[in-house]
Amino acid sequence: MTIREIVVLPNDILRRKAHKVTDFGPELQTLIDDMIETMRAAPGVGLAAPQVNVSQRVIVVEFGDEEDEEIPPKLYVVVNPETKRPSRETSLGMEGCLSIPDLLGDVDRPESVTVRGFNRRGHPIKIKASGWLARIFQHEIDHLNGVLFIDRAEKIFTLEEQEDSVKLKTVV
Numbered sequence: 199m200t201i202r203e204i205v206v207l208p209n210d211i212l213r214r215k216a217h218k219v220t221d222f223g224p225e226l227q228t229l230i231d232d233m234i235e236t237m238r239a240a241p242g243v244g245l246a247a248p249q250v251n252v253s254q255r256v257i258v259v260e261f262g263d264e265e266d267e268e269i270p271p272k273l274y275v276v277v278n279p280e281t282k283r284p285s286r287e288t289s290l291g292m293e294g295c296l297s298i299p300d301l302l303g304d305v306d307r308p309e310s311v312t313v314r315g316f317n318r319r320g321h322p323i324k325i326k327a328s329g330w331l332a333r334i335f336q337h338e339i340d341h342l343n344g345v346l347f348i349d350r351a352e353k354i355f356t357l358e359e360q361e362d363s364v365k366l367k368t369v370v
């Protein structure tokens with residue numbers, strides 16, 4: 199596995215709609231392994247393929263239980279992900295992005311969503327997510343459509359204005 203370079207704004211790949219994955223062969227497997235390692239090294243709780251300069255619809259998310267820190271973080275790999283059934287209820291939360299260093303923003307998003315897509319072997323999967331997990335999935339899937347949190351943020355802050363604990367939880 200290799201830690202890949204994370205591209206940052208104004209790199210144009212972050213603004214493009216990524217291509218649908220059709221080949222679940224070795225190249226995809228290497229990409230996914232590298233994305234997991236790159237996300238962990240950053241560190242971040244999610245990463246989308248365009249952030250490592252690959253215009254493919256692949257995301258990785260690793261996030262633990264919000265209420266119980268004893269439960270180890272769970273790793274999700276979703277290929278060609280789509281959000282379904284967004285809740286009418288929304289919540290405001292602070293987000294950061296590995297591709298936009300130094301900025302954080304308050305973003306209003308549906309409180310829960312269902313994520314449908316495929317696992318790394320091409321089998322269909324469905325994940326019901328709420329709270330921060332739902333937020334992370336929505337942020338990552340936005341990346342595949344060239345959308346960044348700064349497009350949705352109601353308010354944008356600089357990193358210096360926030361405490362360390364906030365920084366770590368929200369960088370995706």
Ligand code: NI
Pocket residue numbers: 294295296297337341370
């Ligand atoms: Ni991001």
